[in-house]
Structures are given as structure tokens and as C-alpha cells.
Amino acid sequence: MSEQSEGSLQPSGGTRQLGADFPLIFEESRPGRRAWSLPDVKVDAPPLEELIPSNLRRATPPGLPQVSERDLVRHYTRMSQRNWAIDVGAYPLGSCTMKYNPKVAEEAAGLPGFSSIHPMADDELVQGALELLGLLQRALCEATGMAALTFQPAAGAQGELTGLLIMRAWHRSKGDVRKRVIIPDSAHGTNPASVTLAGYEAQEVRSDDRGLVDVDALKAVLDDDVAGLMLTNPNTLGLFERDIQEIAAAVHEVGGLLYYDGANFNSIVGIVRPGDMGFDIVHLNLHKTFATPHGGGGPGSGPLAVSQRLEPFLPAPVLEFDEGSERWGWQHDRPDSIGRIHSFHGNFGINVRAYAYLRSLGPEGLRRVAELAVLNANYLKTLIEGSFPTKYPGSCMHEFVASATALKKHGVRAMDVAKRLIDLGYHPPTVYFPLVVEEALMVEPTETESKETIDGFAAALNQIAEEAQADPALLHEAPTTTPVRRPDEARAARRLKVRWSGP
Amino acid sequence: MDFTPHTPEDVSAMLEAIGAPSVETLFDAVPEPVRLGRGLRVPESLDEVELLDHLRSMAARSKGAQELICFAGGGSYDHHLPPVVHALASRAEFSTSYTPYQPELSQGVLQALFEFQSSICALYGMEVANASLYDGANALVEAVNLAVRSTGRDRVLVGSSVHPHYLQVLDTYTSGLELDIVRLPVAEDGVVEWSEVPAEGAAALVVAYPNFFGRLEDVEAAARVAHASGALCIAVTDPTAMGILESPGALGADVAVGEGQALGNSMSYGGPYVGLFATKLEVVRQVPGRIVGETRDADDRRAYVLTLQAREQHIRRARATSNVCTNQTLMAIAAAIHLAWLGPEGLTRLGELCARRTAFAAKRLSEIPGCRVRFDGPRFKEIVLETPLESGRLARALAQRGFIAGPSLGSWWPDLTNCLLVAVTERRTAEDITGLAEAIEKELAEQ
Numbered sequence: 044m045s046e047q048s049e050g051s052l053q054p055s056g057g058t059r060q061l062g063a064d065f066p067l068i069f070e071e072s073r074p075g076r077r078a079w080s081l082p083d084v085k086v087d088a089p090p091l092e093e094l095i096p097s098n099l100r101r102a103t104p105p106g107l108p109q110v111s112e113r114d115l116v117r118h119y120t121r122m123s124q125r126n127w128a129i130d131v132g133a134y135p136l137g138s139c140t141m142k143y144n145p146k147v148a149e150e151a152a153g154l155p156g157f158s159s160i161h162p163m164a165d166d167e168l169v170q171g172a173l174e175l176l177g178l179l180q181r182a183l184c185e186a187t188g189m190a191a192l193t194f195q196p197a198a199g200a201q202g203e204l205t206g207l208l209i210m211r212a213w214h215r216s217k218g219d220v221r222k223r224v225i226i227p228d229s230a231h232g233t234n235p236a237s238v239t240l241a242g243y244e245a246q247e248v249r250s251d252d253r254g255l256v257d258v259d260a261l262k263a264v265l266d267d268d269v270a271g272l273m274l275t276n277p278n279t280l281g282l283f284e285r286d287i288q289e290i291a292a293a294v295h296e297v298g299g300l301l302y303y304d305g306a307n308f309n310s311i312v313g314i315v316r317p318g319d320m321g322f323d324i325v326h327l328n329l330h331k332t333f334a335t336p337h338g339g340g341g342p343g344s345g346p347l348a349v350s351q352r353l354e355p356f357l358p359a360p361v362l363e364f365d366e367g368s369e370r371w372g373w374q375h376d377r378p379d380s381i382g383r384i385h386s387f388h389g390n391f392g393i394n395v396r397a398y399a400y401l402r403s404l405g406p407e408g409l410r411r412v413a414e415l416a417v418l419n420a421n422y423l424k425t426l427i428e429g430s431f432p433t434k435y436p437g438s439c440m441h442e443f444v445a446s447a448t449a450l451k452k453h454g455v456r457a458m459d460v461a462k463r464l465i466d467l468g469y470h471p472p473t474v475y476f477p478l479v480v481e482e483a484l485m486v487e488p489t490e491t492e493s494k495e496t497i498d499g500f501a502a503a504l505n506q507i508a509e510e511a512q513a514d515p516a517l518l519h520e521a522p523t524t525t526p527v528r529r530p531d532e533a534r535a536a537r538r539l540k541v542r543w544s545g546p
Numbered sequence: 547m548d549f550t551p552h553t554p555e556d557v558s559a560m561l562e563a564i565g566a567p568s569v570e571t572l573f574d575a576v577p578e579p580v581r582l583g584r585g586l587r588v589p590e591s592l593d594e595v596e597l598l599d600h601l602r603s604m605a606a607r608s609k610g611a612q613e614l615i616c617f618a619g620g621g622s623y624d625h626h627l628p629p630v631v632h633a634l635a636s637r638a639e640f641s642t643s644y645t646p647y648q649p650e651l652s653q654g655v656l657q658a659l660f661e662f663q664s665s666i667c668a669l670y671g672m673e674v675a676n677a678s679l680y681d682g683a684n685a686l687v688e689a690v691n692l693a694v695r696s697t698g699r700d701r702v703l704v705g706s707s708v709h710p711h712y713l714q715v716l717d718t719y720t721s722g723l724e725l726d727i728v729r730l731p732v733a734e735d736g737v738v739e740w741s742e743v744p745a746e747g748a749a750a751l752v753v754a755y756p757n758f759f760g761r762l763e764d765v766e767a768a769a770r771v772a773h774a775s776g777a778l779c780i781a782v783t784d785p786t787a788m789g790i791l792e793s794p795g796a797l798g799a800d801v802a803v804g805e806g807q808a809l810g811n812s813m814s815y816g817g818p819y820v821g822l823f824a825t826k827l828e829v830v831r832q833v834p835g836r837i838v839g840e841t842r843d844a845d846d847r848r849a850y851v852l853t854l855q856a857r858e859q860h861i862r863r864a865r866a867t868s869n870v871c872t873n874q875t876l877m878a879i880a881a882a883i884h885l886a887w888l889g890p891e892g893l894t895r896l897g898e899l900c901a902r903r904t905a906f907a908a909k910r911l912s913e914i915p916g917c918r919v920r921f922d923g924p925r926f927k928e929i930v931l932e933t934p935l936e937s938g939r940l941a942r943a944l945a946q947r948g949f950i951a952g953p954s955l956g957s958w959w960p961d962l963t964n965c966l967l968v969a970v971t972e973r974r975t976a977e978d979i980t981g982l983a984e985a986i987e988k989e990l991a992e993q
Contacts, residue, residue: 046788064847064848065653065848067657067658067660067661067664068661068854068886069661069664072788072889077888077889077892078628078630078888078889078892079628079887079888079891079892079895080628081892081895081896081899081972082899082900082972082975084898084899084903085975085976086767086902086903086906086975086976086979087906087976088902088903088905089902089905089908090902091790091898091901091902094901094902094905094924095762095790095791095901095924096762096924098766098792099762099765099791099792099924100791100792100796101788101789101790101791101792101793101894102792102796104789104890104891104893105665105668105669105789105793105890105893106668106890107665107668107669107885107886107888107890108665108886108889109889109890109891110886112630112887115630115634115883115886115887116630116634118635118886119634119637119658119734119883120634120637121656122653122654122657123634123637123639123640123654124639124654125653125654125657126639126640126643126651126652126653126654126655127643127648127651127652128637128638128639128640128641128642128643128646129638129642130638130639131638131639134644136647136983139644139645141644142549143549144641144642145549145925146593147597147598149636150598150599150600151598151605152814154602154605155605155610155612155613156602156605156606156607156608156609156610156612157602157605157608157814157815158812158813158814159610159611159612159624159812159813159814160608160611160616160813160814160815161610161611161616161618161622161624161760161813161815162621162622162813162815162816162817162949163618163620163622163952163953164609164610164618164950164952165938165941165942165945165952167942167945168609168610168614168945168950169608169609169815170584170607170608170610171603171604171605171606171607172604172605172606172608172815174604174607174757175601175604178589180989182586182588182589182667185586185588185815186586186588189552196872197680197681197684197818197874198680198816198872199871199872200859200870200871200872201680201684202871203869204719204722204869205573207722208721208722211721211722229732230870231860232858232859232860232861232862232863232866232871233859233860233869233871234683235859235863235864236859236862236863236864236866236868236869237869238864239724239864239866240723240868240869241722242721242722242723242724243722244768244864245694245863245864251839261841283573283575283576285575285576285577287577288577288579288580290639296667311576311580311992312586313585313586314573314576314581314582315576315580315581315582316582319580319581319582320580321580331727334549334579335647336641336876337642337643337644338640338641338643338644338661338874338875338876338877339640339643339644339646339652339655339658339875339876339879340643340644340646340647340655340677340836340872340875341678341680341818341872341873341874341876341877342646342817342818342872342874342876342877343872344818358718363708367985375957381721382714382715382717382721383683383711383714383715383816384715384718384719385680385681385683385684385715385816386621386681386682386683386684386709386711386712386715386805386816386817386819387621387622387681387711387815387816387817387819388814388815388816388817389817390817390818391814391815391816391818392814392815392817392818392819393813393817393818395601399597399601400589402591402592402597402600403547403548403549403587403591403592403594403597404547404548405588405589405590405591405592406585406586406587406588406590406591407547407548407591408547408591409584409586409588409993410585410586411548412548412550412551412635414569415550415557415569416553416574417569417572417573418552418557418560418561418564418569419560421560421564421572422560422563422564425563425565426563437575438566438571438572438574438575440575450591456739461648462650465648465650468941470648470651471648472608473647474795476860478925481955482929488902490550491549491551491578491965492551492562493551493552493556494551494552494556494559522650522789525650525651525653526650526653527649527650527653527843527845527847527848527849528650528843528844528847529650529843529844530649530650530841530842530843530844530849530850531841531842531843531844531849532841532851532853534841534842535839535840535841535851535853536839536853536854538841539827539830539839539853539854540839540840540841541660541674541675541830541837541838541839541840542663542664542667542673542674542675542784543660543661543664544714546631546666
């Protein structure tokens with residue numbers, strides 16, 4: 044099978060594969076082939092039959108593939124070529140902050156003093172790693188305007204749950220059991236899902252005709268049963284919630300807390316801090332703002348920072364510096380802690396990368412990130428708004444949500460625009476989110492894309508708007524340059540096949 | 547160094563196109579009173595030469611499996627990392643890609659995840675695996691939530707021999723839902739007496755296989771007792787044992803979860819790791835996280851897509867099966883490559899190496915005067931060693947002698963204050979094991 048497929052895939056990511064289906068590694072398997080190389084047992088110990096009771100001994104080894112190392116390398120190398128990546132081209136997915144990931148950070152994470160250390164090693168053995176976390180903790184607290192932080196959350200959604208459980212613990216510490224958390228209708232789906240998991244009821248508040256939280260609608264639902272408000276600022280429409288002071292005052296007035304979803308922190312880093320806006324709890328997505336690679340959808344890192352009054356509730360243990368011994372160490376004695384949220388200390392390897400990025404940029408570099416991310420988004424918006432208008436007037440922050448509604452009369456949908464973009468050599472933006480914009484195209488170029496790339500992307504979009512009118516079939520048939528074309532998602536769900544189960 | 551490509555001319559031209567007088571004016575929506583109005587008080591920028599020197603000097607002040615002979619265990623292990631795994635998984639097309647929302651541009655990641663799901667199903671004897679979760683603890687939590695949803699019950703019985711951190715995470719995660727988590731004691735031999743467990747009204751029984759003490763629990767009995775009461779059996783299973791131990795699926799478990807770090811991922815001070823999650827098809831709509839499914843494309847070619855997304859938070863929002871958004875794709879890809887490198891024979895050899903070298907270590911360590919191996923009975927790759935010394939103190943002393951072992955068990959079990967966990971992977975030779983035993987002997991002699 045592997046020999047048959049040779050030459051059928053050209054060596055660039057976007058090429059179409061002719062002939063047979065791209066093989067699974069299981070289909071390349073041949074009994075007796077092997078890649079593994081492990082020692083003989085070489086110790087004086089009884090055979091397995093004497094060590095493992097017969098009812099627990101595996102009768103048939105698992106049906107894993109049997110391939111040579113050459114098979115393995117070619118299979119995965121070719122498969123990788125069937126994939127887009129930020130190292131291949133721009134990835135303007137709104138709300139995802141797909142910026143370039145510097146290679147120096149990879150080098151850092153691979154240093155043996157970071158990559159080969161055991162998570163339960165004595166603090167004394169890992170002082171270098173703890174110092175790195177300590178310095179990153181200080182810098183992130185400064186950048187968010189918060190007092191303390193935990194690195195345990197492995198991703199933003201886990202940070203959300205951690206923050207909501209802290210919110211819950213804080214209210215309960217005052218004998219106050221509240222039931223609802225308010226969320227704008229433009230919020231990411233993780234917000235309401237985390238609210239439910241934390242034992243709260245999610246209550247949506249609508250956006251007004253500015254695309255911002257409707258402050259009157261918010262005030263109407265605020266009462267002493269509201270535990271807090273979760274807000275992404277700028278919001279998922281790429282708009283800064285300019286009424287934030289009034290919002291914060293109103294939530295605090297009823298004894299609620301403000302949670303900052305850091306999904307869009309990239310656009311304000313160094314310019315305005317969540318703490319100064321009145322937020323009490325902040326999660327950051329280090330894989331976004333701090334440029335760590337997204338790995339095909341993880342690993343991320345979602346550290347959670349809180350104001351001083353919430354510090355006692357952070358997950359245990361907490362990293363502290365002992366002035367006397369000049370040593371970093373984990374403080375486990377935390378009677379008010381909500382408890383542990385991760386098996387160990389969170390995604391340390393990602394935090395190393397984020398630290399390398401932060402030290403590379405420094406204060407001016409971080410501010411420039413926000414400035415150029417916002418400049419790029421506004422520039423792109425200007426170039427395409429003739430074809431793809433935005434619903435809300437004025438300038439945007441790091442992203443904007445354009446609409447493809449104007450093309451509907453030609454039978455063209457946002458998804459068709461996305462697929463045609465692929466043929467023109469670009470990864471599409473996020474489509475159909477947020478839900479408050481019809482035929483949404485949510486675009487976030489990030490600060491690492493050049494003017495030339497944005498010009499090219501805008502030209503492609505404008506060309507597509509013309510094609511929609513002149514030749515809509517071109518859009519409906521797209522993409523034609525990829526290894527597969529418009530996979531049938533309904534069939535995938537209906538005739539569920541989620542593993543290889545033999546030829 | 548900030549990795550932005552803009553020249554001053556670019557910035558001017560872009561501002562002119564926008565019709566904005568300055569970049570500053572693009573931030574007009576940010577109210578003046580909340581603006582920072584100063585530079586962030588973070589350290590000044592370093593060039594790449596300075597940065598690497600700085601990072602290397604910090605890394606040099608941490609000691610791990612590179613400098614010390616590693617017998618540390620408890621959910622993170624010094625297994626062999628085949629160079630081919632890193633070479634392939636670190637390809638930028640995998641590492642710098644995003645969630646496969648556009649399947650046409652993501653067949654590489656999607657197929658890799660499909661192969662990962664297939665291999666995890668094969669290991670665990672299950673019918674469906676998701677595309678991974680954050681870590682072992684998170685996988686356990688999600689399994690418990692699945693059981694609670696499927697049974698409509700809120701009482702969960704967990705063996706106290708499950709990883710203590712996982713149980714702490716379970717307590718934290720379920721505090722909002724106010725589940726009744728009951729910890730089952732272990733008997734003198736370090737395992738739970740599953741046939742004695744009163745399971746009436748329980749949503750799930752949670753058994754670790756092998757457990758935190760390295761012992762093999764009777765998963766079959768746990769499953770039998772669970773099913774007799776309409777509960778699910780969740781087995782927290784070490785994937786590296788699956789070449790020699792019967793799969794949890796074959797033993798009757800309904801959900802198998804585990805930590806996948808040992809499959810191709812470095813210890814990296816506890817993360818990023820990868821949570822494994824597999825179960826039976828009948829509860830597929832209750833499964834959390836991403837699932838990749840096979841389908842056909844518009845030209846009838848085989849293709850892979852994210853499927854059953856109606857379970858997930860971006861569609862179902864407050865009523866989703868979980869709040870999980872991302873997974874640990876890159877770690878899952880490394881695991882899939884590692885498992886293909888091993889194949890069935892390699893995985894069997896790996897299991898045999900761990901089990902037999904652990905048996906050798908148990909015998910040798912128990913010969914140290916004043917020491918004994920606790921919890922007698924079949925085990926996989928970990929030993930609980932009791933010595934005359936407080937085990938944290940012993941671990942620190944061993945580090946001075948070139949060995950890392952542990953964790954010490956006293957912080958979770960006060961009656962095990964002098965007990966140290968010792969893990970033996972395929973990387974530990976007879977010489978390493980003898981060396982550890984002699985180091986302990988010397989340390990005890992000097993007390």
C-alpha cells in the first residue's frame with residue numbers, strides 16, 4: 044500500500060491527491076515489520092506468567108500498526124503536507140490569534156533543565172524552572188493588573204472554570220449563595236458551558252445596536268442573586284466595551300464580580316489592564332497573546348490571575364518566593380483554596396515558551412503587538428468593506444466581523460466564500476461566529492502579518508465578491524486545489540466511523 | 547525583538563488608507579481613565595543571544611532525568627522517547643496549525659487524530675475514543691461527568707488508590723455540581739476489595755489499573771459490582787501496560803481513561819500532557835471534547851472531519867457535555883506516532899520490561915536492612931518502599947547521590963510517612979537498580 048501511494052502526492056500542502064484514498068497507517072501495516080528498538084529484559088526476574096495473574100494477562104496484543112521506521116516517517120511527513128499551518132501561510136481565524144510562533148521559544152522549551160524535570164521533584168532540584176514560573180507570574184500579574192496567579196489551567200476553558208469556582212468560593216465565604224452568572228450574547232461558547240459546570244445558571248444579556256453590552260438590559264437583570272459577569276473585552280465582534288466603567292460599577296454595586304475572558308487580550312496588552320477596568324478575575328490564553336504554537340488545537344495554557352481579595356481561593360499549591368532563603372517554592376498550606384485543577388502544574392512547556400516570548404519583546408514590544416494587531420485589522424477592514432461590510436460602524440480592535448449577506452442573492456453563503464479563499468491560497472477566517480451577525484466572516488490578521496499579505500488577502504476577498512456575481516458556480520465548487528473537497532459532515536455523523544476497525 | 551514585519555512606511559500607508567491620523571486614534575474607544583498611561587513594568591527586551599543565555603542559565607539550575615537517574619513516578623515517567631516521535635510531531639505543519647475547522651486544509655491533523663483514536667481504542671478495548679483531553683485528571687473528571695449524566699445519579703465511588711492529585715481535581719471540578727464523591731479504602735494489600743463495595747445508587751465506580759501504589763486491582767470485580775447496581779465502571783488505566791495487561795474493555799469497564807505522557811511526551815515538569823478517554827459507542831453522544839470521524843468528500847474520496855459537534859460548547863453552549871474547547875492535539879499526535887513505532891510487539895516488550903525489572907527492583911530493594919516493600923501482590927511498574935527514614939528526607943538525600951525517586955506518600959497518607967514511590971521504566975537497567983539500592987544502604991548506614 045505504501046509503495047502504491049508513492050508519487051501520488053505532490054510535495055506542497057495544498058495539492059490534490061489523485062487515485063487511491065490516502066492510506067491509514069493501519070493499512071500500511073504488515074505482520075512482522077517493526078520500528079521499535081528496546082532492550083532485552085536482562086535482569087534476574089520471574090517470567091510474566093508468574094508476575095501477572097492469568098485473568099489479567101492480555102490474551103491478544105492490541106491491534107496497533109506494524110510498520111518500519113521508514114514507513115512511519117514517510118506516512119507522517121506526507122500527512123503533515125496535507126495540512127495548513129502558520130509556518131505555511133496566514134491563518135486569519137477570528138478570535139484565535141494565530142500569530143507567528145518564534146523558534147527561539149521552541150529551543151527554550153526543549154532545554155533538558157525544562158523538558159526532563161519531574162513534576163513532583165523536590166523544589167530544591169528545580170529552582171531554575173520555579174524561577175522562570177515566578178518571573179512569568181510577576182510579569183503576567185503586571186500585564187493584567189492582578190495580584191496573584193495560578194498556572195494550573197491547561198487552556199482558557201479550564202481557566203474559566205477555575206475563575207468561576209473562585210467566584211463561587213468567595214461568595215460562599217461570606218455566606219452568600221448566588222445562582223446566576225451574566226454573559227453577553229456574543230460570548231464564546233465556553234463561557235456558558237463553564238458557568239453550568241461551576242453550578243451556576245448562565246443568563247444572556249443582549250448586545251445593543253453598537254454591538255456592545257446593552258447597559259440598560261444588563262442593569263435590568265442585575266440583582267443580589269448574580270454572582271458575576273463574564274466579559275471578553277474587546278468582545279468577539281472586535282469592539283471595545285467602552286462602557287466598561289459603568290458596567291463594572293453596576294456589577295460591583297450588587298456584590299457581583301467581574302470575570303475577564305482573555306481571548307482578545309492581544310489587542311490591549313500594554314495599553315489597558317483588566318484590573319484597571321475593574322475586573323476581579325482574568326484568564327489569559329498564552330497560546331494566543333504570548334505566541335505559543337497551537338499544535339493543531341492544543342496544547343494551550345490558560346493561567347488565571349485574581350485580585351488580592353480573591354488570592355486565598357486560588358488552586359493549591361501557590362508559587363511563592365521566600366525572601367529569607369531566596370528560594371522559590373510551592374506553598375501547599377492553603378485552607379481556603381478551591382483545590383487542584385490540573386494533575387500537576389499546568390502546561391509548563393507552554394509557559395516556558397510564553398516566558399521566552401515575553402522576554403524577547405519587553406514592554407515596548409508588547410505594546411507594539413497591540414498597536415499593530417489593531418492597525419492590521421483596521422487596514423484589512425478598510426480594504427474589504429466595500430464587498431463585505433461590517434454591521435457596526437467605526438474602527439475595530441484586533442479583529443472585525445464582516446458579513447457575506449450581500450452575496451446571498453447570488454446563492455452564495457459565507458462558507459462558499461471560505462472555500463473559494465482556499466483555492467486562492469488563503470486560509471479562511473472564522474465563519475458563522477459570532478451568532479449575532481448573519482453570514483459572519485470573523486477576521487483577525489494579527490500583528491505578525493505584513494502589509495503585502497493583507498493586500499493579497501483583501502484582493503482575494505474582493506475578487507470572490509465579484510465572482511459571486513459573475514460565476515457563483517466557481518464558489519460552490521470550491522475548493523478544487525485541496526486533497527479533499529467539502530467532506531460530507533452529515534454523513535460523518537449519521538454513519539459514525541471513529542476508528543479503524545479492519546479492512 | 548517583536549516579530550512584526552511593519553516598516554514605518556507600511557504603517558503610514560496603512561493609516562492613510564484607513565483615514566486615521568495615528569495608531570493611537572484607533573484606540574479611541576478605550577476610556578482615558580482606565581488606560582495604563584505608562585509602559586508595563588516587565589523586564590526590558592532581550593536580543594536572541596542574551597535571551598538564550600538567560601534561559602540556559604535558568605535551565606541549568608534544574609535537575610531532571612538528564613542529570614539524575616530517574617526512579618520518580620506517580621503519573622509522570624522517564625520512558626524512552628524515540629527520536630522519530632519528536633522529529634515527526636514537531637513538524638511545523640502539525641505544531642503551528644490550528645483546530646481543524648476547515649477540513650480541506652486539515653486532513654493531516656484530522657487523520658493523525660483518527661489514527662490516535664483508533665490506537666487508543668485498540669489499547670483500551672473500547673469502541674470510541676475522543677481526540678484527547680488536557681491530562682489524566684481531566685479525563686477522569688470527564689468520565690465521571692459522563693457517568694453522572696448517563697445514569698442520572700450523583701454518587702461516585704472512587705478507590706482511594708487512584709492518583710491523589712486526580713482525586714483532588716475531581717473534588718474541585720465537581721464542587722460546583724455538588725456530587726457525592728465517596729473514597730473507598732484500600733485493604734492491607736494496597737487494593738480495594740471491590741466485591742465488598744456497596745454500589746447501590748452509584749453513578750460510577752472508579753478503579754485505577756494499575757493503581758497509585760503500582761498494584762493491579764480487580765477491574766473485573768469492580769465492573770461486575772458496578773453493573774449489578776446500574777453504575778458504570780471507570781478504569782484509570784496506564785497505556786504502557788496494555789501490551790501485557792488485559793484491556794479494561796475486555797474486563798468489563800465502561801469507560802477507560804488515562805494519562806498519555808508516557809507515549810512520546812517528555813516529563814516537562816507536568817505538562818503539556820494528554821488525557822486519554824475511550825468508551826463504548828452506546829454513550830458516544832455523552833462523550834466530551836472533539837471526535838474525528840471518517841466520511842467521503844464531494845468527489846467520493848475518503849476524508850476526515852470533526853463530528854458530532856452538537857455535543858460541544860460552541861454549539862450547545864450552557865447545555866454542552868463539557869466546557870472543553872481545545873484538546874492536546876500535538877501530544878495526541880506524538881502518542882499516535884509512538885504507538886505506531888511500538889506496534890503490538892514493541893508495546894508487549896515495553897510492558898514486560900517494566901513489569902520484570904520492577905519485580906527485580908522490588909526484590910533487591912526489599913533486601914536492604916530495615917526496608918520493606920509494602921502492598922504485596924501483582925504490580926506493574928511502581929513499588930512502595932518503606933524505609934526507616936521520613937521519605938521526603940530520603941528523597942533529598944538520594945538526589946545528592948545521583949538518583950531521583952518519589953513522590954513520598956506521607957503528604958496524602960500520614961501512616962505512609964516513611965514510604966517512597968519507586969518507578970521502574972524500560973530505561974532503568976539492573977545497574978541503575980543496584981545503584982539505587984546501594985545509595986539507600988549507604989544513606990541508612992550514615993544516619
